[in-house]
Amino acid sequence: MIAGRSFDLVRWGSTRVTAHPSLLLAAVVLVVLFAPRFDQGPLDPYVAGLVFVVALYLSILLHELAHVAAARAWGLAVPRVVLHLLGGHTEIVGTRGPAQAAVTALVGPLASAGIAAAVFAVVATVEDATTAQILWSLAWVNLLLAVFNLLPGLPLDGGHVVAALGWALTGRRSSGTSATAWIGRGTALGVLALVVGFRFGEPGALPEVVLGALVAAFLWTGAGRADALATAQRADEQHERTPDDRSTP
Structure with missing residues (x-):
């Protein structure tokens, strides 16, 4: 997760929904990136871009609340949801x-895919060109988020699923965490290579390059934290396997 102080937005039971200040930077980049897509109607493209970004972050919140609901169903505490730049x-x-x-990890991408399907169904009934374009963009981005989050590297949801599978097969939680942390690093490098290779230097591509670089940095940092977590998990597992040699006098 991105470091820094967040501010409260709302509370769902015992769970605080907060926003990191980097959310404002994301909003600016996304509005600039998507505004040219919304120049077909009477609404100012940047206003339409802002409407799209607000709708997008509401859908991301629903993605996170799916994680919350699943964790609560297993009897786990969920103190906070943080919305941030990425x-x-x-x-x-x-x-x-x-x-x-x-x-718990899988329900997030499933929620995003469900949102995409619902919006695709609604957009077919919309006649206003700008509204239709906003909804099309919202549906496609949610679909892309669902697919992207299913990639098998941490900190993505797919990484958590594969790490859990490794845990189940080996009996050691650290095995899956360590492997998917390295996959996460590879995913970060892949994202950066794609953005730089296909968009760097092209006219008007700066927002996409910046956004891609931020995504890559987020993935790399998250994978590094996952690798550190794997080290801690190995230490815990070693401690559990070491017999207690203390004797009772």
């Missing part, structure tokens, strides 16, 4: 095992 993060206290970890 999406969102749900803080979950504890775990119930690999099945819980996999299910």
Whole structure:
């Protein structure tokens, strides 16, 4: 997760929904990036871009609340959801095992895919060109978020699913965490290479390059934290396997 102080937006039961200040930077980049797509109607393209960004972050919030609902169904505490520059993060206290970890991670991309399907169904009934374009963009971005989040590297949801699978197969949580942390690093480098290779230097591509670089940095940092977590998990597992040689007098 991105470091820094967040401010409260709303509360859902015991869960605080907060926003990181970097959310404002994301809003600016996304409005600039998407505004040219909304120049077909009477509404100012940048106003339409702002409407799209607000709708997008509401859909990201629904993605995160799906994680919250799943974790609560397993009896886990969820103190906070943070919306930040590159999406969102749900803080979950504890775990119930690999099945819980996999299910809780998987429901987020499924929620994004469901939102995309619902918006695609609605947009077919819309006649206003600008509204239709906003909805099309919202649907496609949610679909892309669902697919992207299913990639098998941490800190993405797909990484959590694969890490849980490794945990279930080996009996060691650290095995899956370590492997998917390295996959996450590879994903970060892949994102950066794609953005630089296809868009760098092209007219008007600066917002996309900046956004791609931020995504890559987020993935790389998150993978590094996952690797550190794997080290801590290995230490815990070693401690559990070491017999207690203390004797009672």
